[in-house]
Amino acid sequence: MKRSDLSHTIRETLKRLPPPYDSHYGVVPPAPPEEGVSVAGAAKALDAAQAAFGKVDAIAAQMKDPYIVSRVLTRREAVSSSSIEGTQSTLDELLSVEETGDDGARDVSGKLRPSGGVVPWHQRIDFAARPTVGDTLKS
Numbered sequence: 001m002k003r004s005d006l007s008h009t010i011r012e013t014l015k016r017l018p019p020p021y022d023s024h025y026g027v028v029p030p031a032p033p034e035e036g037v038s039v040a041g042a043a044k045a046l047d048a049a050q051a052a053f054g055k056v057d058a059i060a061a062q063m064k065d066p067y068i069v070s071r072v073l074t075r076r077e078a079v080s081s082s083s084i085e086g087t088q089s090t091l092d093e094l095l096s097v098e099e100t101g102d103d104g105a106r107d108v109s110g111k112l113r114p115s116g117g118v119v120p121w122h123q124r125i126d127f128a129a130r131p132t133v134g135d136t137l138k139s
Contacts, residue, residue, distance in 0.1 A: 014025040060066035
């Protein structure tokens with residue numbers, strides 16, 4: 001990377017590395033503040049997240065198959081990571097593919113999407129997330 005590609009603030013923190021890497025530079029971040037870092041805003045968000053998880057846990061405990069709750073989360077993760085893999089999909093498309101069992105899902109224009117994108121990824125997540133025989137025996 002060229003120095004000119006970096007922002008002025010980052011360029012000011014560059015320090016030459018010791019030999020034998022002295023032709024390279026590293027970014028040295030500023031020291032943390034003496035008075036510490038305020039976590040008040042993060043604590044409020046953490047409390048809200050814990051309350052939400054409590055609600056989800058209560059709902060899942062009343063369901064016949066609590067896996068359904070986490071299933072949606074893995075599907076959302078599959079959709080989010082699909083853009084990294086070069087495939088584009090929505091949660092509705094993914095759930096529709098599962099419902100119909102059509103592995104050759106079609107995109108919005110009606111063209112067949114190549115397989116190996118979102119569906120196999122979420123299937124791997126499902127396999128890893130399923131309880132094992134040992135887990136079921138412990139409960």
